[in-house]
Every structure is written in C-alpha cells, then in structure tokens.
Amino acid sequence: MKTATREKLVSAVFLAVALTSVAAVALICVFLFASGIPAVGEIGVFRFLLGREWSPTDVPPVFGILPMILGSLYVTAGAILFGVPVGVLTSVFMARMCRPRLYRVIKPALDLLAGIPSIVYGFFGLMVLVPLTREIFGGTGKSIFTASLLLGIMILPTIIGVSESALRSVPQSYYEGALALGASHTRAVYFTVLPAAKSGIFAGVILGIGRAIGETMAVIMVAGNQARAPTGVFKGVRTLTANIVMEMGYSEGLHREALIATGVVLFVFILIINVSFSLVKRRSKQ
Amino acid sequence: MIKFDIQNLKLYYGDYQALKGIDLAIEEREITAFIGPSGCGKSTLLKSLNRMNDLVEGCRVVGKVLLDGEDIYGALDVTELRRRVGMVFQKPNPFPMSVYDNIAFGPRTHGITQKHKLDEIVETTLKNAAIWDELKDRLKKSAIALSGGQQQRLCIARALAVQPEVLLMDEPTSALDPISTGKIEELILDLKRRYSIVIVTHNMQQATRISDKTAFFLLGEVVEFDETENLFSAPRDKRTEDYITGRFG
Ligand SMILES: Nc1ncnc2c1ncn2[C@@H]1O[C@H](COP(=O)(O)OP(=O)(O)OP(=O)(O)O)[C@@H](O)[C@H]1O
Ligand SMILES: [Mg+2]
Numbered sequence: 001m002k003t004a005t006r007e008k009l010v011s012a013v014f015l016a017v018a019l020t021s022v023a024a025v026a027l028i029c030v031f032l033f034a035s036g037i038p039a040v041g042e043i044g045v046f047r048f049l050l051g052r053e054w055s056p057t058d059v060p061p062v063f064g065i066l067p068m069i070l071g072s073l074y075v076t077a078g079a080i081l082f083g084v085p086v087g088v089l090t091s092v093f094m095a096r097m098c099r100p101r102l103y104r105v106i107k108p109a110l111d112l113l114a115g116i117p118s119i120v121y122g123f124f125g126l127m128v129l130v131p132l133t134r135e136i137f138g139g140t141g142k143s144i145f146t147a148s149l150l151l152g153i154m155i156l157p158t159i160i161g162v163s164e165s166a167l168r169s170v171p172q173s174y175y176e177g178a179l180a181l182g183a184s185h186t187r188a189v190y191f192t193v194l195p196a197a198k199s200g201i202f203a204g205v206i207l208g209i210g211r212a213i214g215e216t217m218a219v220i221m222v223a224g225n226q227a228r229a230p231t232g233v234f235k236g237v238r239t240l241t242a243n244i245v246m247e248m249g250y251s252e253g254l255h256r257e258a259l260i261a262t263g264v265v266l267f268v269f270i271l272i273i274n275v276s277f278s279l280v281k282r283r284s285k286q
Numbered sequence: 287m288i289k290f291d292i293q294n295l296k297l298y299y300g301d302y303q304a305l306k307g308i309d310l311a312i313e314e315r316e317i318t319a320f321i322g323p324s325g326c327g328k329s330t331l332l333k334s335l336n337r338m339n340d341l342v343e344g345c346r347v348v349g350k351v352l353l354d355g356e357d358i359y360g361a362l363d364v365t366e367l368r369r370r371v372g373m374v375f376q377k378p379n380p381f382p383m384s385v386y387d388n389i390a391f392g393p394r395t396h397g398i399t400q401k402h403k404l405d406e407i408v409e410t411t412l413k414n415a416a417i418w419d420e421l422k423d424r425l426k427k428s429a430i431a432l433s434g435g436q437q438q439r440l441c442i443a444r445a446l447a448v449q450p451e452v453l454l455m456d457e458p459t460s461a462l463d464p465i466s467t468g469k470i471e472e473l474i475l476d477l478k479r480r481y482s483i484v485i486v487t488h489n490m491q492q493a494t495r496i497s498d499k500t501a502f503f504l505l506g507e508v509v510e511f512d513e514t515e516n517l518f519s520a521p522r523d524k525r526t527e528d529y530i531t532g533r534f535g
Pocket of ligand 2: 328329330486
C-alpha cells in the first residue's frame with residue numbers, strides 16, 4: 001500500500017472511532033424523544049409536567065410528574081447545601097493550607113470516595129443515615145434530608161477535584177501581592193485566591209449538580225419514594241430517576257412511555273446543566 | 287535619618303548562599319537604586335527587607351536588618367512590617383477585582399471597614415499616585431481591564447493605601463513602554479517627599495534619572511555604594527566601572 005493511502009485509511013479508522021460517542025449520544029436522543037414525546041402529546045404537556053398526581057395503575061391512569069420534578073430539585077438543592085460549603089472549604093484547605101503529609105492521606109481518600117459504587121453509598125445511607133435521621137428528627141428517616149445528605153457526600157469528590165485545580169491555577173502573584181500588603185496567609189487565600197478561582201469553582205458545583213440530579217440507586221434507598229409532592233424536609237420524596245427505575249419493570253403501554261418521557265425531562269435537565277457548565281468554563285477562560 | 291540598617295546580612299537558599307554579608311544603610315526619604323548583573327542578589331536583598339523570602343522553602347537569614355533601629359527578623363510582627371514596608375512587583379499584579387477593591391484591600395486588611403473612610407482613602411491614594419483623573423470613572427470596573435502602565439500605577443497606589451514608610455520596587459517598569467515608564471519615574475520622584483524608596487533596575491539611565499544613591503551588586507555582594515552621581519561619574523571600583531560602561535557580562 002502506498003503511504004498516502006495508508007494514511008487516509010488510518011485517519012478514517014480514527015474518525016470512525018471518534019464518532020462512536022457522537023453516534024451514541026445521537027441514538028440516545030432519537031430513542032428518548034421518539035418514544036417519549038408521543039406519550040407527552042397524548043397526556044398533554046401541561047398535565048404531564050405540572051400534574052400533581054401520579055397514579056399510573058388507576059382507571060383511567062393519571063400521569064403528572066410535578067412531584068418527581070420537585071423531588072429531584074429539592075434533593076439536588078439539598079445536596080448543594082451540604083456539599084458546596086464542605087467541598088469548597090476542603091479544596092481551599094487542600095490547595096493552599098494542608099501539609100504535604102496530610103495531603104497524601106486526603107487525596108487518596110477522596111479518590112476512593114469517588115470510586116465507591118452508588119449502591120454502596122445507598123447501603124451506607126440505609127444502615128447509618130436513615131436510622132440516625134429517624135433518631136434525631138423523627139419520622140421514618142427516609143426523607144429529602146437524608147437523600148440530600150447522602151448526595152452531598154457523593155458529590156464531594158467532583159466539587160473538590162474541580163475546585164482544587166481551579167485554586168491551584170490561580171497565579172501566585174495575587175497571593176504574594178496580598179501578603180506584601182500585610183495580609184495573613186488565611187486572608188490572602190480567602191480574599192484573593194478564592195475569588196480569583198470562583199468561576200472554576202462554580203464549574204465544579206455545576207458538575208456536582210449534574211451528578212446529584214442523575215443519581216439513582218443511592219437515592220432510592222434513602223428517599224422513601226412516595227410519588228406525591230413532599231410536604232417537608234423530613235418527609236419522603238421520589239425523584240425522576242427513582243420514578244423510572246421503580247416502575248419500568250412492570251409498566252406497559254402509555255405507562256411505559258410516560259416513564260420514558262420522564263427520562264426526556266431528566267435529559268433536558270442534564271442538557272441545561274451541561275450548557276451552563278460550558279458557558280461558565282468559557283467565561284473563566286477570558 | 288537611616289531607615290533601614292542592614293548589617294552583615296547573609297542569606298541562604300538551602301545550601302546556596304545568595305547574599306554574602308551585605309552592609310548597607312538606606313536613608314529616609316531618598317531613592318536608593320540596586321543595580322548589577324542578573325542573579326547577583328538584588329531581588330533577594332529587596333525581598334529580605336519585607337520578609338517575602340519567608341515564602342521560599344529552605345531560605346535562611348543570618349545577620350540583622352534594622353528598621354528604625356528595630357530588628358525585622360526579631361520580635362516585629364511580619365504583617366505589621368509589611369504594612370510599613372510596601373512592595374511593587376516587576377509584573378503588575380492587580381487583584382482580579384474592581385479598582386476600588388484593589389485599593390481598599392490593604393486598609394480593609396488592617397481593620398478599616400467604614401465606607402466613608404475607605405472612599406476617602408481610595409480617592410486620596412489614587413490622587414497621590416497621580417492616576418485619579420484616569421480612573422475616577424472606572425472605580426467599579428475590573429482592574430484587569432486596565433493597561434499595563436495603569437495597572438502598575440494602580441499597584442503602587444495599592445501599596446500606598448496602607449500608609450507605608452518604605453516602598454520596595456523590583457524592576458517596576460521593565461514590563462512597560464517608555465511613556466508609562468516616564469509616568470512612573472515621575473511618580474516615584476514625587477513620592478520621595480514622603481517615602482523611602484528602594485528600586486531595583488537594569489536600566490542605568492533610570493538609576494541616574496531618579497536615584498539619590500546607588501548600590502552595585504556582584505555575586506551576592508555590594509561592590510560599591512555611593513551617591514548616584516559619584517558612582518556613575520567616578521566609580522572607585524574597577525568592576526563597577528566595567529559594568530556601567532557596558533564592558534561587563
Ligand atoms: N527561590 C529561590 N530558590 C533558590 N535559589 C534562588 C531563589 N531565588 C533566587 N535564587 C538564586 O539566588 C541568586 C540571586 O537571585 P536574585 O533573584 O536575587 O537575582 P537578581 O539580582 O534579582 O537577578 P535579576 O536581575 O535577574 O532579577 C540567583 O543565583 C538565583 O538563582
Ligand atoms: Mg530580580
């Protein structure tokens with residue numbers, strides 16, 4: 001074979017491989033929308049998205065997913081509430097304050113935390129967090145609060161990882177400038193380095209939101225999963241992901257399609273998150 | 287009046303000795319220039335005057351640096367030292383925040399929080415740094431958007447905002463165009479009335495234009511220290527002469 005032909009062949013192979021992921025996304029989109037949209041049409045967009053009742057086995061069935069949309073939003077917001085302060089402060093500590101020896105302990109611990117399968121998180125939640133919540137706050141212990149706490153822990157590695165590298169890439173000259181004005185180490189870090197890294201940190205938070213909203217197994221095990229609008233933080237809640245997993249097995253017909261449409265809603269959420277992530281990234285580069 | 291009295295100062299980076307017993311007296315309300323070839327220890331000495339060398343791991347200092355007679359490596363609080371001895375860096379380093387917040391950073395650090403006081407400090411320091419007219423309408427804008435020359439003058443103003451007694455400047459104009467350089471030299475000459483200034487420069491003309499005294503460094507030692515006029519017109523040491531006439535490295 002001539003070199004030129006071989007080059008062309010090789011690059012064609014690379015292109016084909018590279019396109020696999022694009023093709024996968026495209027296929028998923030097509031599948032989701034093709035099987036989900038008709039159901040939404042049949043149920044009615046507003047009755048589907050804003051309907052407060054989900055009774056798929058009633059005659060006639062009612063498919064309103066507002067409780068699940070709210071459920072996902074509450075649980076994610078809760079996770080942010082727990083995860084962001086802890087995550088950001090940890091990343092500041094790791095990037096600018098901790099001794100190398102301690103760093104060599106924290107870093108692998110976080111990598112491990114990131115690698116734990118979500119079912120194991122779920123068990124931890126079920127065996128530890130649920131009883132604890134029940135003891136302290138009453139109720140069943142399976143609640144928005146518990147799910148938020150667990151998700152908050154799960155998104156820590158994401159937030160910390162991204163924030164830490166954002167903090168490390170802040171020019172040392174800011175820090176030195178602050179010290180030269182008589183600022184203490186802590187003040188220099190919190191008032192010059194941290195603000196300079198804020199869009200990077202924000203990007204980390206958005207990634208964390210993505211992780212939290214898409215999480216399924218762990219949430220199912222601690223959230224209670226009642227398909228009704230939650231009335232308090234210590235009440236049970238069902239998320240979009242939980243809704244799909246719990247009913248997919250026995251559903252058929254319109255019920256099944258309504259679950260896929262739930263997936264479409266989830267997909268749109270993730271899309272929004274990804275777009276905001278790249279917007280934030282772009283702004284932080286400027 | 288002697289502001290800084292440096293006595294037999296030796297500085298080590300790990301095993302490497304960067305300063306080999308410096309003796310130097312820096313006068314109040316004068317401009318002292320440090321000149322010398324690259325790597326001879328000018329920045330090192332400058333940084334040891336406000337203890338920025340503390341940041342360098344393995345850096346060790348022997349000898350004495352007295353500020354108004356008080357040993358800065360002794361009981362003197364390092365944040366207080368750095369308030370009294372301001373620093374301007376080679377590359378302008380405004381914080382990525384508004385012009386106003388840049389100036390207010392130092393005063394806030396030292397406990398001033400009332401809005402009207404900060405407003406007043408921002409205005410007077412920007413005026414003292416002769417950059418008020420250019421920036422008065424952009425106080426809330428990001429300092430990063432300013433030109434390099436404006437950024438450097440902002441950094442000088444930022445250092446002045448904590449009412450220092452001494453200003454250390456490490457090649458403050460080396461990253462700037464001739465016009466910005468001229469403005470900063472003018473500013474430095476004006477500031478001399480109120481502050482003691484130490485400036486590191488590779489520009490001989492700059493040293494002759496603005497400084498009262500000049501120290502010539504070589505390999506971690508001060509070879510010659512004299513009135514700028516004398517040092518440049520009648521150097522006593524052969525090595526100084528070689529350097530200022532350009533016959534050296
Ligand atoms: N952080 C450091 N760690 C180790 N060695 C250093 C450090 N900073 C400077 N040195 C060494 O100390 C010596 C003096 O450096 P210094 O930066 O003071 O030189 P300088 O006179 O300012 O040079 P220039 O004109 O290039 O800025 C050099 O040999 C340099 O390699
Ligand atoms: Mg230098």
